[in-house]
Amino acid sequence: MNKSLVALAVLGTLAGTASAQSSVTLFGVLDANVRFTKGGGNSLNEVGTDGQQTSRIxxxxVEDLGGGLKANFFLDSQIQANTGVAGDQTTTPTKFWNRRATVGLSGDFGEFRLGRDKTSVRNLIDDADAFGTVGLGGVSTVALSALGANTGLVAPAGVATNRSDNQFRYFLPSNLGGIYGSFDMGYGEGVPGNRYYGGRLGYKEGPLNLSVGMQQSNVTIPGPKFGMGAVSGSYDFGIAKLTVFGIETKYISRKQDAYGVNVQAPVGNGVVKVQYTNSNTNDIAKAAKFYNADLVSASYAYNLSKRSQLYGTISQLDNKGNGTLALNGSNALVKPTAGGKSSGFDVGITHMF
Incomplete structure (x- = not known):
């Protein structure tokens, strides 16, 4: 049955009255795997999720208003494919539409959006990372969240880093000769950490794609700010695509620099990905607080159809200094000791609808 018709029947209260000029679509991804991880002298076998993509529904x-003007909405909730848990259960109140909840208007002028969404900088990093920041190979293993509890350099609670509530965002129109970008800000509404601004600019022409972005959040007003910047460049040679990227995060005396390089190449009826990522985290005010990590990952995803994939990933993370970083999705039982290793592999299936 046509997904649009199913969505209209199930979610009619959201869709309103459908017509030839409007559409509503139900979509999703389910990604589950069998995973083996090792660290801290322990090993663990388990059923995991999000090996290649984030499971979601x-x-x-979109409604065509005429004259090139369109109204749109987008609701997106994460699902733990191995347990069935949906949304973000860590916040109070919990968020069901934790990935995205936006309404917007687009036309020749570009697009305006309001709601909850990723930041422009996080979109840049997702695009540059061969693993889309998820799975055993994702850069979020050694960066992004690494300024938090994994390194001991705890980031301020509630600060907008990857997504923000109460967001206003503008996207440039697509007819600017290869130039693209978006600019966003979050309204604090009485919560300083929710107040931020950022943006991204890029240039894409044929096989070349360059992008740079930055964002800054108020931790307190007045007071210190939490900043993040990223840059990426890629070139598609046809037989393979090469990408390099860098990420810098700062908060008071704490600083993290991360960079990565990856190659993606079609092989048979699938794609091979190989990526190396390094991060260096330190606290200038506390010289003993030093964390460095190297992550090497490789995967192969085989297309069973346009909507289904089989995949396998293998990764190893080497900590230096006081680092105790572990691979994405690792259980606390296999957390490495300071300066130790974290390794693992998985085999799984992804289905998109």
Whole structure:
């Protein structure tokens, strides 16, 4: 049955009255795997999720208003494919549409969006990372969240880093000769950490794609700010695509620099990905607080169809200094000791609908 018709029947209260000029679509991804991880002298076998993509379910719609003007909405909720838990259960109140909840208007002027969404900088990093920041190979293993509890350099609670609530965002139109970008800000609404601004600019022409972005959040007003910047460049040679990227995060005397390089190449009826990532985290005010990590990952995803994939990933993370970083999704039982290693592999299936 046509997904749009199913979504209209199930979510009619969201869709309103459908017509030839409007559509509503139910969509989603389910990604589950069998995973083996090792660290801290222990090993663990388990059923995991999000090896290649984040499992999720959502509904999106668009209405053609005429004259090139369109209204749209987008609702997206994460699902733990191995347990069935949906949304973000760590916040109070919990967020069901934790990935995205936006309404927007687009036309020749570009697009305006309001709601909850990723930041422009996080979009840049997702695009540059061969693993899309998820799975055993994702850069979020050694960066992004690494300024938090994994390194001991705890980031301020509630600060907008990857996504933000109460976001206003503008996207440039697509007819600027290869130039693209978006600019966003989050309204604090009485919570300083929710107040931020950022943006991204890029240039894409044929096989070349360059992008740079930055964002800054108020931790307190007045007071210190939490900043993040990223840059990436890629070139598609046809037989393979080469990408390099860098990420810098700062908060008071704490600083993290991360960079990565990856190659993606079609092989048979699938894609091979190989990526190396390094991060260096330190606290200038506390010289003993030093964390460095190297992550090497490789995967192969085989297309069973346009919507289904089989995949396998293998990764190893080497900590230096006081680092105790572990691979994405690792259980606390296999957390490495300071300066130790974290390794693992998985085999799984992804289905998109």
């Amino acid at each position: 959502g509904v999106r719609g």
